[in-house]
Structures are given as C-alpha cells and as structure tokens.
Amino acid sequence: MEAELQRVGRSIHAAFPARTRNPLRALDQRAMELAAQDMELRAALFRFVDVTPACHSLDDLARHLTGYLDEVDARPPPIAAAMRMSGTKAGRAALGAAAAAGVRRMAHRFIVGETPRAALRVIRHLWEQGAAVSLDLLGEATVTQAEADRYAARCLDALETLAEAVPRWPARPVLEADSLGPLPRVNLSVKVSALSPLLRPEAPDVGRDDAARRMRPLLLRAKELGAHLHIDMESVDTLEATMELVFDLLDEPELRDSPSSGVVMQAYLRESPEQLDRVIDWARASERRPPAVVRLVKGAYWDQEVVEARQHGWTPPVFEQKRESDRNFEDLTRRLLGAWPHLRPAIASHNLRSVAHAVATNRELGRDDRDLELQVLRGLGDDLAAALAHHGMRVRIYCPVGDLVAGMAYLVRRLLENTSNESFLGEQQRGVPIEELLAAP
Amino acid sequence: MTVAEPVNAGFRNEPILELRRAQARDSLLAALRELDERLPLSVPVLIGGDRGAAEGIDSTDPGAPQRLVARAGRGGEDEAAAAVEAAARGFHDWGSRPAAERAEVLHAAAARLRERRLTLAALQVRECAKPWPEADADVCEAIDFLEYYAQQAVELDHGRSLVQAPGERNTMRYTPRGVAGVISPWNFPLAIPCGMTSAALAAGNTVVLKPAEQSPGSAGALVDALHEAGVPPDALALVPGFGEAGAALVRDPRVHVIAFTGSSAVGLEIVRAAGETPAGQNHVKRVVSEMGGKNCVIVDSDADLDEAVPEIVHSAFIYAGQKCSAAARVLVHEAAADTLVERLAGAVSVLTVGQADSFATEVPPVIEREAQERVLRYRAQASDHLVASAEPVPDEGWFVPPSLVVGLPEDSPVNREEIFGPLVSVTRVRDIDQAMDIVDSLPFALTGGLFSRSPATVERVAARTPVGNLYVNRAITGAMVGRQPFGGNRRSGSGSKAGGPDYLLQFVEPRVVTENTMRHGIPVE
Numbered sequence: 001m002e003a004e005l006q007r008v009g010r011s012i013h014a015a016f017p018a019r020t021r022n023p024l025r026a027l028d029q030r031a032m033e034l035a036a037q038d039m040e041l042r043a044a045l046f047r048f049v050d051v052t053p054a055c056h057s058l059d060d061l062a063r064h065l066t067g068y069l070d071e072v073d074a075r076p077p078p079i080a081a082a083m084r085m086s087g088t089k090a091g092r093a094a095l096g097a098a099a100a101a102g103v104r105r106m107a108h109r110f111i112v113g114e115t116p117r118a119a120l121r122v123i124r125h126l127w128e129q130g131a132a133v134s135l136d137l138l139g140e141a142t143v144t145q146a147e148a149d150r151y152a153a154r155c156l157d158a159l160e161t162l163a164e165a166v167p168r169w170p171a172r173p174v175l176e177a178d179s180l181g182p183l184p185r186v187n188l189s190v191k192v193s194a195l196s197p198l199l200r201p202e203a204p205d206v207g208r209d210d211a212a213r214r215m216r217p218l219l220l221r222a223k224e225l226g227a228h229l230h231i232d233m234e235s236v237d238t239l240e241a242t243m244e245l246v247f248d249l250l251d252e253p254e255l256r257d258s259p260s261s262g263v264v265m266q267a268y269l270r271e272s273p274e275q276l277d278r279v280i281d282w283a284r285a286s287e288r289r290p291p292a293v294v295r296l297v298k299g300a301y302w303d304q305e306v307v308e309a310r311q312h313g314w315t316p317p318v319f320e321q322k323r324e325s326d327r328n329f330e331d332l333t334r335r336l337l338g339a340w341p342h343l344r345p346a347i348a349s350h351n352l353r354s355v356a357h358a359v360a361t362n363r364e365l366g367r368d369d370r371d372l373e374l375q376v377l378r379g380l381g382d383d384l385a386a387a388l389a390h391h392g393m394r395v396r397i398y399c400p401v402g403d404l405v406a407g408m409a410y411l412v413r414r415l416l417e418n419t420s421n422e423s424f425l426g427e428q429q430r431g432v433p434i435e436e437l438l439a440a441p
Numbered sequence: 442m443t444v445a446e447p448v449n450a451g452f453r454n455e456p457i458l459e460l461r462r463a464q465a466r467d468s469l470l471a472a473l474r475e476l477d478e479r480l481p482l483s484v485p486v487l488i489g490g491d492r493g494a495a496e497g498i499d500s501t502d503p504g505a506p507q508r509l510v511a512r513a514g515r516g517g518e519d520e521a522a523a524a525v526e527a528a529a530r531g532f533h534d535w536g537s538r539p540a541a542e543r544a545e546v547l548h549a550a551a552a553r554l555r556e557r558r559l560t561l562a563a564l565q566v567r568e569c570a571k572p573w574p575e576a577d578a579d580v581c582e583a584i585d586f587l588e589y590y591a592q593q594a595v596e597l598d599h600g601r602s603l604v605q606a607p608g609e610r611n612t613m614r615y616t617p618r619g620v621a622g623v624i625s626p627w628n629f630p631l632a633i634p635c636g637m638t639s640a641a642l643a644a645g646n647t648v649v650l651k652p653a654e655q656s657p658g659s660a661g662a663l664v665d666a667l668h669e670a671g672v673p674p675d676a677l678a679l680v681p682g683f684g685e686a687g688a689a690l691v692r693d694p695r696v697h698v699i700a701f702t703g704s705s706a707v708g709l710e711i712v713r714a715a716g717e718t719p720a721g722q723n724h725v726k727r728v729v730s731e732m733g734g735k736n737c738v739i740v741d742s743d744a745d746l747d748e749a750v751p752e753i754v755h756s757a758f759i760y761a762g763q764k765c766s767a768a769a770r771v772l773v774h775e776a777a778a779d780t781l782v783e784r785l786a787g788a789v790s791v792l793t794v795g796q797a798d799s800f801a802t803e804v805p806p807v808i809e810r811e812a813q814e815r816v817l818r819y820r821a822q823a824s825d826h827l828v829a830s831a832e833p834v835p836d837e838g839w840f841v842p843p844s845l846v847v848g849l850p851e852d853s854p855v856n857r858e859e860i861f862g863p864l865v866s867v868t869r870v871r872d873i874d875q876a877m878d879i880v881d882s883l884p885f886a887l888t889g890g891l892f893s894r895s896p897a898t899v900e901r902v903a904a905r906t907p908v909g910n911l912y913v914n915r916a917i918t919g920a921m922v923g924r925q926p927f928g929g930n931r932r933s934g935s936g937s938k939a940g941g942p943d944y945l946l947q948f949v950e951p952r953v954v955t956e957n958t959m960r961h962g963i964p965v966e
Contacts, residue, residue, distance in 0.1 A: 141747035202466065312456055
C-alpha cells in the first residue's frame with residue numbers, strides 16, 4: 001500500500017505543468033513570498049487586502065496601505081519604496097492604483113467571476129480541460145432576512161444559469177458518471193450561515209429551521225434541474241445546526257431520492273471521527289439514492305477556532321499539530337472509502353501525500369478510480385487539478401463567484417493558507433523534495 | 442499553525458461554558474429544573490451570624506411576575522447600624538490576619554461558586570431574567586473577582602519599594618481601612634456584589650453588603666459561599682433592603698469605605714452624603730462609585746460592516762441593554778450611514794425577544810414595571826424616528842420591544858440621558874472629529890466603541906476619547922477581569938478600575954515608616 005502510494009504520488013507530481021512564466025503572476029508570487037517570511041508584513045498585507053473594498057479613493061487606499069506598513073519594523077526594499085511614494089498626493093494616487101490593481105489581480109486568481117454568468121467561460125474551459133467545478137457564491141455576512149433571501153435568490157439563479165449552459169458542453173465521461181450512475185454537470189456549494197441571520201451557537205435550532213426553509217426550495221429546484229447541491233461546513237459555531245439541517249432535510253420524503261447532495265467533514269476537528277460515524281450510520285439507515293457525497297477537507301477556520309477557544313479558556317476543537325490533522329485525514333479517508341457505496345467520497349486536499357493516499361487506498365480496497373473524486377480550490381490547486389486530469393482521475397475545482405467586497409473574507413483566508421509556512425503548498429513552492437512531500441505524517 | 446500563546450501572570454479567567462455544545466445547554470436546563478423546585482429561596486438579614494426574619498422583600502421573575510424567586514428580610518436603619526457595629530467588631534480579627542490567609546479564604550469561596558455555577562446561573566435567569574450566556578458569564582466573573590483580588594492582595598501586602606538613603610530604612614505598606622459598606626445593583630446580581638465585597642475583604646476590611654432589592658437571592662448565595670469558605674460571621678453581614686438601608690450605611694460614621702455601583706442619581710447623592718464628616722468620625726470616607734453611561738459606538742467609513750452590525754446589536758440589545766457598558770448611541774460616518782442603518786434595521790427586527798430561560802432569547806424582559814415604563818416613555822419620545830423594532834413582545838412580563846431610532850436632534854433626551862433599556866439611537870456624522878465632539882459633549886464617559894480599519898484613526902480616537910474603556914472593532918460589553926479593568930470617568934465613575942491592578946488601592950490606607958538606623962553615628966545595618 002505505501003509503495004503504491006509513493007508510486008501514485010510521484011506520477012501525479014511528474015504530471016504537474018511547467019511553472020508559468022507570466023510576469024504578473026511572478027510579481028504576486030514575490031509578494032506572497034515576502035509575506036510568508038515576515039509575520040508583521042503578512043499581517044499588514046492582509047489588513048490591506050481586507051480593507052480594499054471599503055476604501056473610497058486611491059488616496060484613501062494609499063493611506064490605509066501605508067498605515068499598515070508603518071507598523072512593520074523591518075521593511076524590505078519594495079515596501080520602503082512604497083512608503084516614500086506616499087509622501088505626495090500624486091505618489092499616493094499611483095501607489096493606491098498599483099495596490100488596488102494588485103488586490104484585484106490576486107482576487108481574480110481565486111475568484112472565477114463576479115456572477116455565475118460571468119464565470120461560464122472559465123468553467124467551461126476547465127471542463128474542456130478535464131476538470132469539473134463546484135460553484136460557491138461568495139457573500140457578505142448575512143445579518144438580515146433580506147440578505148438571506150438575496151443569497152437564496154442568487155443560488156437559484158446560479159442553478160438556472162448553469163443548467164441552461166451545461167447541455168452545450170462536450171462529453172467528458174470521466175466527469176459525468178461513476179460506477180453507481182450519472183454525476184450532475186451542475187454542482188453548487190451553499191453555506192448555511194448565508195441562508196439565515198438567526199444562526200447562533202447557543203441556539204442552533206432557530207437558525208437551522210430558518211435556513212432550512214430557504215434550503216428546501218433550493219434542493220427541490222436542484223432536483224428538477226438534475227443538479228448537485230453541496231452543503232458546506234463552516235466554523236464549529238454552526239456545526240451542530242449544519243449537521244442537523246442536512247440529516248433532517250435530506251430525509252424528507254420529497255428529497256430522499258434526489259437531488260444529489262452532500263456534506264463536508266473537516267479532518268482538523270478532534271471530533272471528526274465521531275461525526276463521520278454519525279454520517280455513515282445515517283447513510284446506511286437512509287439508503288439515500290443517489291448516495292450523499294462526503295467531501296473530506298482539512299478545514300479552513302483553524303486560526304479562528306484556536307483564537308476563540310483560547311480567549312474563552314476552552315480546549316481548541318481542532319488538532320494543534322499539523323501532523324495530527326494529516327494523520328486523521330488519512331484515517332478518515334480510509335473509513336470514508338470503506339463506506340462506499342452508501343456514500344460517495346470526495347477527497348479535497350492540495351497535499352500530494354493525502355491525495356496519493358486516497359488514490360492508493362481506493363485501489364487497495366478493490367475500487368475503480370472513477371469511484372473516487374478529488375477536489376481542489378481555484379487558485380491554489382490548479383496545477384494539481386491539471387496533473388490529476390492528465391492521469392484520468394475525476395477532479396473537481398471549487399470555484400468561488402462574487403464581487404470583490406463579497407469575496408474579501410474568502411480571499412484573505414486563501415491568502416493566509418497560501419503564505420503559511422506549514423502548508424503543503426508553501427513546502428512545495430520552497431522546493432521541498434518529493435520524498436519529504438510524500439512522507440507519512 | 443501559529444497562534445500566539447496567551448500571556449498570563451498566574452491568573453486565569455474562569456472559562457465560560459461552551460454553550461455551542463448541547464451537553465452544556467442541557468446541564469443548565471437541568472439545574473434550572475432543580476432550582477425551580479426549591480423556589481422561593483429564603484434570604485434573611487444576616488448580622489454577626491444571627492439570621493433575622495426573611496420577609497419584607499419579594500423578589501420575582503421579571504418574565505413571570507407571579508413567580509416568587511426569593512423572600513428576603515427587609516433591613517432598615519436599625520439593621521444597618523447593627524450590621525456596622527458587628528463589622529467594626531469583626532475588623533479586629535479579620536483585618537489583622539495575614540493577607541495570604543485571607544486570600545486562601547477567598548480562593549475557597551471561588552471554589553464553592555465554581556461547584557454551584559450551574560445553579561447560580563439558573564438563579565439569575567429566574568431572578569433577573571438574565572439570558573443564559575450572560576448569566577453564565579456573570580458567575581464566571583464573580584469567580585474571577587475572588588481569585589484575582591486574592592492574588593492582588595497578597596502582592597499588595599509586599600508594599601512598594603522606596604528610595605533608600607544611608608542611615609535610614611523606608612518602608613511603605615498598605616493596611617485595611619475598616620468597615621466597608623457595599624451597595625450593589627441587580628444587573629450583575631452575583632458578579633458586582635462579589636467584586637466589591639471580595640476586594641474589600643481581600644484587603645482586610647469587613648463588609649456590610651446591601652444588595653439591590655430586586656436580587657437578594659443571588660446576593661444571599663454569594664454571602665453563603667463566603668461564610669462557608671471561612672469568612673467569619675462578624676466580617677461580613679448581609680442587609681437586604683431598599684434605599685433607606687443604603688442611606689443609613691453611607692451616613693454611619695463607623696463606615697470607612699463605600700463601594701457603590703448603580704445609577705448616577707444615587708451615586709452622586711452618596712458622594713455628597715459621604716463627604717459630611719460629623720464630629721466623632723475620625724476619618725474621611727472613601728467612595729468608590731460606578732455609575733451610568735451613555736455609551737457611543739463610532740463607525741468610520743472604512744469599517745467592516747459585516748463585523749460592526751452584529752457587534753453593535755450585541756452591545757445594545759443583549760440582556761435588553763441593561764448593562765452599564767451597553768451601547769446607547771451609534772455615530773456613523775455619512776459615507777457608511779445608509780448601509781449601516783439598513784443592515785442594523787434588519788438585524789434589530791430579527792432579534793428574538795422572549796423568556797430568559799430559552800437559549801433562543803436575545804432580548805429578555807427588563808427588570809421591573811418601572812423600568813418598562815421608563816424605556817417605553819423614551820421610546821414614545823422618539824417614535825417619529827423609529828426605524829426598526831422587534832415586535833410583538835409577550836404580554837406577560839416586563840417586555841420592551843428592542844428598537845432602533847435614527848436622526849434624532851442632538852439635544853433629545855433620548856440622545857443625552859441614560860435609558861438602560863433596549864433602545865439605540867443612530868446619528869450621522871460628517872467625520873470622526875464630529876463624532877468625537879459628540880462623545881465629548883456628554884456628561885458620561887464609561888465605555889465607547891470604534892469600528893475603523895485605519896491605524897491612524899484608531900490612534901487618534903484612543904488619544905482623545907474620555908471613556909474609561911474603549912473597544913476597537915468589537916462589542917463594547919463583556920469586560921473580563923484582569924484583561925479589561927473596568928470603570929468610567931467623568932460622571933460615570935470615580936475612575937477606579939474593577940478587575941484591574943489598581944482597584945484594591947481604594948480599600949487600603951498607605952503607611953510609610955522611616956526608621957533611623959544610625960546609633961551614635963554608627964550605621965547599624
């Protein structure tokens with residue numbers, strides 16, 4: 001098994017596309033490298049990215065940027081040059097314009113378009129290249145019923161827009177069926193917290209019921225359109241509401257046999273093994289057709305979970321060592337693959353070791369490659385997706401859609417991930433040898 | 442994975458319950474059922490270990506006024522005088538014990554509160570309609586005060602180091618003052634009486650506690666825990682009562698310190714009355730007075746409204762706005778005003794108003810009929826400017842619909858006076874300077890908030906604001922012992938900071954001893 005894992009890992013790695021020589025991308029890469037080296041600078045850049053949509057002029061942008069950079073002790077030469085520019089109005093305008101362009105460019109790397117319609121060209125291109133997508137609608141926090149209604153309407157619009165477009169896509173058999181049956185071309189991921197302003201950690205029922213009354217019509221419409229609707233997982237504060245909502249809704253009579261739907265398991269959670277137990281028990285009991293998809297991820301709210309827990313004096317709900325998360329990811333992968341055909345597995349990771357482990361384990365269990373889905377994030381896992389597609393694996397790219405204001409929280413999370421020294425991508429970019437990338441956690 | 446480890450100097454806040462877990466919620470509901478079977482509690486006047494009658498004050502559930510939560514004795518002038526006499530007697534023993542010994546007693550009391558924390562939270566839910574998360578936090582804060590002041594008192598006992606010259610030895614020590622009269626409010630029915638009482642006791646004073654007439658049950662539970670832990674009967678008396686008992690304590694010439702938290706009207710009257718020094722009273726009374734606020738949250742044009750809206754709503758409406766730190770006004774930059782008002786209005790209209798014993802409830806009833814009438818009066822004054830409110834509210838109980846008013850004239854009483862209820866007023870400002878002018882023009886200076894992502898603006902507002910506690914990009918309530926020492930300036934308070942490193946200084950007298958160490962021209966040291 002370990003030998004097969006190593007073999008798979010190396011062959012995926014060998015299929016990574018050659019580094020692009022786009023100069024703008026090289027510039028962004030340089031900014032990320034600078035940020036990864038210096039925590040203060042990293043904080044300053046993220047604070048700037050975060051405030052960009054709220055700035056009202058180029059001058060305002062430049063003032064914010066220099067305000068953050070002012071708090072950085074050790075300034076690398078490009079930053080020192082920026083600070084010098086900010087002394088004059090013209091300099092600030094130039095600096096503001098350059099910085100805004102930089103943020104927009106980075107946003108475009110992670111966000112495929114402002115609306116589903118605007119994203120169609122990109123996602124069709126991905127499909128043609130051998131990668132399916134799941135669309136995710138970015139939004140501001142939902143604090144009112146009107147905002148929840150608007151998000152639900154955007155989800156409906158996304159389903160309709162995609163359903164209207166996908167029949168014209170060329171056939172891609174790897175992406176359209178596994179041994180259990182067809183897989184929808186239309187795939188949308190939704191967030192429970194965006195569907196209700198009433199989600200509160202100490203009263204999960206209230207928010208769950210309110211979100212369910214908006215989720216139900218979405219599921220029904222997905223059923224009519226033959227689309228897949230995936231219910232995302234967020235922080236632990238909404239975990240109970242989300243799980244209960246999924247179990248309740250998908251067991252409703254009119255939703256039992258479709259649409260295709262699914263949930264997310266976060267391997268960084270200490271309680272994730274018990275959660276997976278619950279999901280597997282539920283899936284065996286419900287005999288849902290088509291079976292629910294379980295997307296296994298590491299989890300994207302690590303800092304938030306740890307800070308919140310430490311502020312309150314709680315044991316953090318997440319593993320604090322990356323190695324523990326990685327080991328748990330492999331344990332959960334094995335158990336999830338073992339639950340087929342009651343569940344369809346989707347392994348979402350940029351960690352080559354985790355991906356190779358999933359492929360090798362699936363083969364060891366005697367399953368077909370096409371019964372395993374691999375998922376990556378737009379902007380982070382593009383090379384991995386290309387390599388997987390090259391090997392004829394089914395890969396799905398999680399593609400956020402939305403404007404800059406709505407996308408900012410998402411963008412900052414992704415940038416944090418991309419500049420973390422411990423992240424797999426960071427290691428890969430630093431040229432860590434393949435033996436280490438594939439070493440057991 | 443790089444989140445900095447917190448820095449703690451030996452003190453750790455008591456962790457609040459993880460209420461996002463069903464198990465934690467169920468444990469509280471079970472404690473409430475168990476408590477309900479024991480109601481009403483009986484809270485006698487307690488002086489020198491003698492238990493008086495437990496009648497005269499009925500404490501009821503603000504959400505169901507026919508439910509009797511506690512029957513308490515009603516102390517008046519005579520009881521106050523007897524309690525002070527006992528406390529003056531008790532001071533000889535308690536005041537001369539080593540600081541470490543007193544600290545140990547307070548730690549033991551903290552342990553008792555910790556054992557009973559579920560029941561104590563349930564009691565606040567019933568007695569004050571304090572919602573669960575707030576009630577739980579109140580109990581934790583009470584535990585924190587005991588632990589923190591115990592530790593601080595031991596440290597204070599070392600005194601301060603002074604400049605030493607050859608041939609002399611200078612020492613500065615702190616000694617307890619004597620009898621402390623503690624007059625506490627109902628809104629933090631355990632934490633605030635506990636904070637003032639434990640500070641006085643830790644520093645070596647004895648205490649007569651006169652709790653608010655609305656919450657004698659919680660005060661009784663506090664006094665029980667302290668006595669069980671080893672505070673001698675003479676060192677702590679409990680005199681439940683109304684204003685007459687408090688006034689008698691303030692006047693009594695044998696009282697050295699008065700620690701008060703409550704309304705401005707009463708606080709200022711205490712300052713006045715305590716200033717009188719009749720013949721035979723050989724000390725000047727020290728008054729620690731924490732009073733009201735008219736707390737403003739400034740929202741800059743670059744604020745993150747995703748963050749500002751929920752945090753403002755939390756600051757203004759949780760516990761029906763009945764915290765001295767609660768947000769009463771929002772001063773928003775005109776560039777962000779329309780969006781903020783629209784989103785705040787939507788967020789206010791979905792607030793869950795209901796009984797405190799439901800975890801769903803965000804806005805419980807206010808404490809009593811008079812409070813309900815007062816808030817509704819202010820609300821009626823602003824009715825032309827009402828933009829959102831969460832209605833209807835239950836008929837039974839002292840409910841007030843949480844409300845948002847926008848664009849009131851600056852001189853409206855709704856903008857100037859403390860309302861202490863679920864009503865928040867939004868004012869548009871041209872810029873941050875205008876917002877700071879408004880803050881400056883108010884007589885209060887307790888808490889304040891700022892939502893801005895500009896380091897320069899944060900620095901500017903922090904430098905100019907008169908408030909005792911400024912919160913940046915977060916809610917303006919929820920001060921934690923040791924982390925956010927709490928208290929206001931101007932007419933909001935005497936400037937002492939509860940839960941901070943200076944607080945115990947209010948309860949001690951500094952004494953300096955200078956000894957000549959020369960004997961016949963020869964230094965003996």
